[in-house]
Amino acid sequence: MDTEARAAVLKRSAFFHGLNAAIVDKIAAAALERLLKPNETLFQQGDPSTHHYIVAWGRLRLDQTTPDGKNIVLRFMGPGDLVGSVAVFRSIPYPATPTAVEETRVFQWTSDRMNELMSEYPVLAAKAMAMMGGRIGELQERLQQISTQQVERRIAAAILRIVAQSGRKTDVGVEIPFPLSRQDLAEMTGTTLHTVSRTLSAWIDEGVLEGKRSSHLVVLKPHRLMQIAEQA
Amino acid sequence: MDTEARAAVLKRSAFFHGLNAAIVDKIAAAALERLLKPNETLFQQGDPSTHHYIVAWGRLRLDQTTPDGKNIVLRFMGPGDLVGSVAVFRSIPYPATPTAVEETRVFQWTSDRMNELMSEYPVLAAKAMAMMGGRIGELQERLQQISTQQVERRIAAAILRIVAQSGRKTDVGVEIPFPLSRQDLAEMTGTTLHTVSRTLSAWIDEGVLEGKRSSHLVVLKPHRLMQIAEQA
């Protein structure tokens, strides 16, 4: 990918959106690239945090492993999302592992390089704060859901969240454009593979979802899912 | 409180720690104060976010009410903690309500005033990011706990987190220096009042805790609590 193509991608990201074009070109020029095949990891939880990344295209799943060997899915990241920055800002090791769920291209900058850019263009700091604030809001929402709602509602909410972030409209409904296993959903909602499977089966019977085994999930009746997610 | 006293408080806070003394004096001079009696709220969830606050002394409980009327405790805030800033940065209404659990004094700055200060002293932006990053880390940790651990472990972890943030050493153990009800603990850990009560009763029997009804909780055997929190 040449600098120009990189700049075009960056201009579309929330993080660099609205910046002067010349600045974005310069930032794009400073980036290195990396291409991940499905199941490749960008870095490992526990590694020293050295780089900021931004997803150009593709999709990453951000996993956190607990001390006792369990796994939770913190989020999925798509084009324009920043990866690793929070850890770099805090000067702590990366707290989670990003794994490609499909072929994914990322750009990267060293911590130092990004610091230079941020002091040169202070608006970047504001963007970074907006990004972190959004992350806080999302985490608080999930904490609230998992604390107060039962499993079925949480699964519905998780699917809707993914749809809102990455859904692709088709003629029959909204498609989740990357492979999403029952296990993934279980680890996003704090439940088990089995319960997710049962719940999705019921929804498929009801005609709310469609999901031939390995193909991508399609939400046929988003409205019905929202109803489930909000039912008192 | 005069400017000098305010500056002394600020210098001890994580947010302003390490700044040039003259700068802190100036910031202190720009602050207004507010004094809250127990159970008074600083603002309401849903109010437009207009001010940044910092706790001078006392203690706030940050509550979030869900659309269906349930309540969760996001955190307790003590001296030096920033309140409201994340919402102000994001230009969204305050997402939660801070309530004083004891007499509490806060300083406040308008959004505009703080923006001026932050552009004048860029190091403040870095401090704000560190604060937000810490919040993200804490939320991820709680999400992970509530997703994977059973209730007893979560309650132990919640008590230990409070002890780490606000514990006061006494000759018999560590005291939590503000009133903390079973209900509060339930809303912090995503369980019920009843389960918390049963669990604490068992611990009191075991000699791990001490907590005459209305008096403050004292952890007699922190080590034992840690053991419970970490048991596989």
Next chain:
DNA sequence: CGAATGATTTGCGTTAGCGCAAATCAGTCT
């Protein structure tokens, strides 16, 4: 002081969802 209010404790029946196990299925590899 005695009543009233609110928090806490505790017993008990219920159940959502877990965990195990086995069967099934889809896609891949040879």
Next chain:
DNA sequence: AGACTGATTTGCGCTAACGCAAATCATTCG
């Protein structure tokens, strides 16, 4: 095509934790 691998489905029993209800206790207020 046939064997293999990993994901998914489904049945079944179990239990952690909930939810209700009643009793107890502490504190405040008249």
